[in-house]
Amino acid sequence: MSDATLGERLAVPGPGRGRPAGAPVRIRASLDERLMQAGLWLALAFMLAALALPMAFLLVRAFQDAEGGFVGLANFATYVTTPSLVASVWNSVWVAGVTTLAVVPLAFGYAYALTRSCMPFKAVFRAVMLLPILAPSLLPALALIYLFGNQGMLRGLLFGENIYGPWGIIAAQVFYCFPSAAIILSVALATADARLYEAAEALKASRARIFASVTLPGVRYGLVSAAVVVFTLVVTDFGIPKVIGGQFQVLATDVYKQVVGLQNFNMGAVVGMVLLLPALGAFALQRWAEGKRAATLTGRAVPYVPRPRRARDLPLLLLCLGVASALLGIVGVAAWGSLIRFWPYNLSLTLDNYEFGRFDVAGWGSFVTSARMAVWAATIGVVLVFVTAWLLERAPRATALSRWLRNAVGLLATAPLAIPGLVLGLAYILFFNHPANPLGLFYGTLAILVLNSIVHFYTVAHLTATTAIRQLDPEFESVGASLKVPAWLTFGRVTLPICLPALLEIWVYLFVNAMTTVSAVIFLYGPDTKPASVAVVHMDEAGQSSAAAAMACVLLAATTTAKLAQLAVAALTDRATQAWRRR
16 A cells, blocks of 8 residues: 555645644544444444333332332332242242253253264254244143143143143243253354364273263353253243243243233332343353353364264164154144144044134234234344444444444343343333333334344344354455445445355344244233234133144244245355355
């Protein structure tokens, strides 16, 4: 680059042109840099309005009475002196603990089979593993009621015990949380360094010794992360305890009871803050585990490739067959239950349960509402998430203000992962219903459901986008700048095409979660905007379990179709946009 060009870019006045000797050099930001800074300010404003302010309203409400007066810790004192409310804390903790102890070993064995064995049908087992992610959380609860409820087909296996309560919640949560733990552990096991195993074999270590001294230490942070994710999912889930919990109270149902049943928003805010504490602790522990796990990887690691061994592969195949059969069985029972004419007295098959207008005022309209909400949340969310992630990675960091701005946006982008859906929904009620808030006109509309879904599921999408962008060499932007190509043009011609698989993954992630979520929207829908997941809850409350199962199956069909469409589109576009990865 010539001196003249450099002088123009840096705007450095030469001798005799007004700059005193020894004065500091001022670098004039380019138009691209100013636009990036403006984009980050807009992202900060969005996160403040959609996340920080609602959560601040929730925090303030916990210290107020019904008239809005400040009462200090009086609400918290009432909470800790109410035995039923305090019991729900212990109930949530021990149910989550037992579920974690059940899920993590099972998920570890399944993930070990997928990554460390040579068993057949791995692709099929991977696909089956994803079913609980695509299904609403209420589906396993409904299936378990058909199997072990008061009129269940296999109720005799419980020896007089009742499925409605903690053990029903645990059984349904095992189905719901299993894929999340298995995915995390699959990633942890897939990043092993083969050199460690070669060294252990050279030292004549037994297989048990290698497993204990090499395999387990290598995935210990993955195990911690999986355990934390499962614990958090159980503590914060609302759908399963609502359907199969019976009179067994947990924190999530307490929030719902205080707000919807008793209209006590102050105590609801207190319970919401209590529900937030374990989620925040789990979030901090997970971030620590992820940082430790990343630090164990080196650029010289050699991928581990398993060799066939019948004594290992056959038991793992049997384990995967058992788990996959259970997952498919739960879905199959729910689908069968959706076709029963009148459970348990008339078991003839019918499609009448799919005529939702007979069971709910909204009818099929609730599914249409969910589809519209999910499409808008996914479409707007993928643009917002990816552009913000790109700005965070590529925006200038020359000044203290720009660094502060990036840190603030980055912190707010990761915060939603620690906020349960019920807590965020309650915060939205208090924020958008405030008389002084001009945004109150959005309450009860589709727009607030879309906004809530984007914010609630923002963090995972943001991390996916950030990972994809970090794989690109910053030299792309540097070359574009040297050729006087605007940053937005480089973004559109280079960054977007290369990151297309990540964009599709983010879109489907937001779509699936918006379609199936209950806790995030249970407080926010209006008379004309009831989502299908909420309709499932209401139909089950009304005793229409077959119709509830039918709606849950329709949601599963929609999310599965979206996932298959993503795979098809990815296959079609891979040749055109990802050829550089295969060179």
